[in-house]
Amino acid sequence: MLKFTVRRVLWLLLVLFAVAFITFSLMHLVPGGPWDREKELAPQIVENLNRKYGLDKPFFLQFGHYLWSAARGDLGVSYSYQDRGVTQILLEGLPKTATLGLAAFLLAIFIGIPLGMAAALRQNTPVDYVSVFFSMVFASIPGFVLGILLMILLSVVLHLLPTGGWGSIKQVIMPAFALAALPAAYMARITRAGMLDVMRQDYIRTARSKGLAERIVLVRHILRNALIPVMTVAGPQLAYLITGSFIIESIFSIPGIGRLFVQGVFARDYGLIMGTILFYAAAVAVFNLVVDILYAVVDPRIRYD
């Protein structure tokens, strides 16, 4: 187990190194530098700026310097926010993005799993058909479409909720639902499939033959097994949600990482873009690692060596 963890952490670092290298190289291919403005800057100023940010150094030296800083938590400078570093900018956006993501994740779990369970327990009944149809629809409609439709209904027509902003619970509801729809649909599908698979296993018959109440059979015997595959997808989903959706954040004017990223793209702020990509990649990788380790705890059959 320890060996497995160590190896996975090393692999994770290697992947992040590769991600950083690719992103860094791509950014050097970009036509035009960060100083391209409507009003052209004097060559002397550009040179000074380049020197100030170390952009006059050879490529590998720049990359090495970037990595060294990144390892210490400094993701470099943002060219559009002169007063703050990228790390600081991300850390300011993170609480909002993460709160929204966590809310969406909880919604996805508390909607998706019961929906999938209901479908499996009432297989081939209207309950099942409705659940399967809705999970199919929500799994294929992007969250921002849902967000816009929700906004038209709840804000424009019914005046129930504010269209956006950040600070109150009311402002979280719509974006959280919009963000949660897809993972909820996905979890419903997997829960249903897992339940149906487990319910026809021999050991469920064994459990019933012991005279256990249906409730106990369901909770102790069926769910314990059926939720293992749900857990494996929940990890990446959580990563995807915590890191947020930049479109949802833009639509609902939430000052999270996603919206910062969009602003960075507009401003050609490659320092910010690079930092965001690296941060996202690291977050996703770490979540997946944690899930893999948890997986071994839940499913005793899995052994890492």
Added chain:
Amino acid sequence: MTTLLQVHNLSTYFYTQDGVVKAVDGVSYHVAKGETIALVGESGCGKTVSALSIVRLIPDPPGKVVSGTVQFNGTNLLTLSTEEIRRVRGAKISMIFQEPMTSLNPVLTIGRQISEALELHRNMDRREALRETVRLLELVGIPHADRRTRDYPHHFSGGMRQRVMIAMAISCRPQLIIADEPTTAVDVTIQAQLLELIRNITRDLDTSIILITHNLGIVARYANRVYVMYAGMIVEHGPSMDIYHDPRHPYTLGLLASVPRLDEPRKTRLVPIEGQPPDLIYPPKGCPFHPRCSYVTPSCMEGFKAELMEVAPGHYSMCWIAREPKPWKKTSS
């Protein structure tokens, strides 16, 4: 001897897309206290379904018990409420299943899987149940039982898992154990050990056993009486020694010819039964066995009645040419 279980005219059908499968069609049998009976037949003949019907573990849909009564200690199990039948399952009637590999829950420890029944039916608390679990595992011959309660099924071999299943089945001192092909999936060398184990443990408790198997060789040694099933019906039944030495149905004869016997010269060839098991959606007209029977006569199709006739004291057969003793010698040469 008092009758513990009386199954009367039991029919269980499965309603599938292709039609109604008459898996069990009008079956009657009984088990006395402390007695071991065997249900014998090929796979798909309805022996497992008939046993699962007793404790109402037929998956519904698609299965349904459509007729019959199951008297257990004088109460009809088929009319009990779900709550009441639950109190019978595991406590008074327990089961041992065929596949030790898949019949134990992979994510629960062995200890938990045994103790949950103890907590439920014998009102033990966790500690007592755990102590009793260790005792039971020792009883069925699992070494280091106290440590192994914390292990998961995949830590055990097939034979050991089947011992766990046996421990689970006897844990609440049931009056009846239904053992569904308990040794089919394990090595031949372990089969005999397991059967001896079941017999030794249950003899002390005066437990009755329904042994489901396709191996008539096992039956002669462990069962008092035998019911031979074919196409959802009982085609022959009687004391196991009578069936073994004087089978009165061509199907039983075929089953016996297909297993090796120690009491006959070695050069006797093992003969498989020709043909396929019958289609239970559209069963053959007349005697269900006639398409595969080498003694078939025209009257096996027309005017055949699915009735058991007493061919010898306590020995019944559905085949009408079987009424005379040893009817097979003249044609089988």
Added chain:
Amino acid sequence: MAVAVEVARPHHTLWGDAFIRLRRNRLAVAGTVIILVIALGALLVPFISPYDFAKQNYDAISLGPSWAHPLGTDELGRDVFARLLYGARTSLAVGIFTQAIVLVIGLPIGAFSASVGGRVDNLVMRFVDVMYAFPDILLIILLRAIFGGSIFMIFLAIGLVAWVDVSRLVRGQILSLKQRDFVTAARAMGATGRYVTLRHLLPNSMGPIIVAVTFGVPRAIFAEAALSYIGIGVKPPTPSWGTMISDGYNQIFAAPHLVAFPALAIGILMLAFTFLGDGLRDALDPRLRR
């Protein structure tokens, strides 16, 4: 030794059987019909609608739906219905061309990796793992920012990120097929490695690839809409549903239809492709074959 065999059941090819199963799947048929209707509308829009996608009319700004403008007009007085259909051209083009790029990159890499095997295969797959570690929409945005330029660069940016799925799929298919008997038989008869790959392995892995490509289309459509929404997608005045959403969003209170229709259009088209993909998967899945 020619024996005349009477075949009771009409003979169907593998694909014929799959087609019959697909036709029985009502959702898949509905998806196909929706896609065809949208595609036809996109092709024939000059004959369907009298309006041009770029023609501005300051006498008819942000109107609601009416007989003259079935879906209303936008903030520059352009007909929304016409713009939606022209926008469908963009979406469908993105869906089709990106998947073509995905196939052109993903197929050879996956097939090559699987047939060569060994260290090369290992290296390629490690690279694919790294690609998976990227947040894909962000990488698309970065590539898009680097490439700049025309709509074809959007196809390229999306395709360069999306090919990994197909290459991994092809590799997996070929590796599992390699173990099967008919490949061993072909080998035993002296077929060369490349011949086996082209003649036996690739055709047999077509089913899952078709399914993956079908599911890839809505994802590409989504990616383009996202790019256009944040303003680095298709350049105006070329209509794109993503741009329409972003423009209409500013007037969500005054004229909610401006954002609702393109949003619905994206949802419906993506859903249609998903229905078709699900149907194809069920139709082509060999495990369900009886």
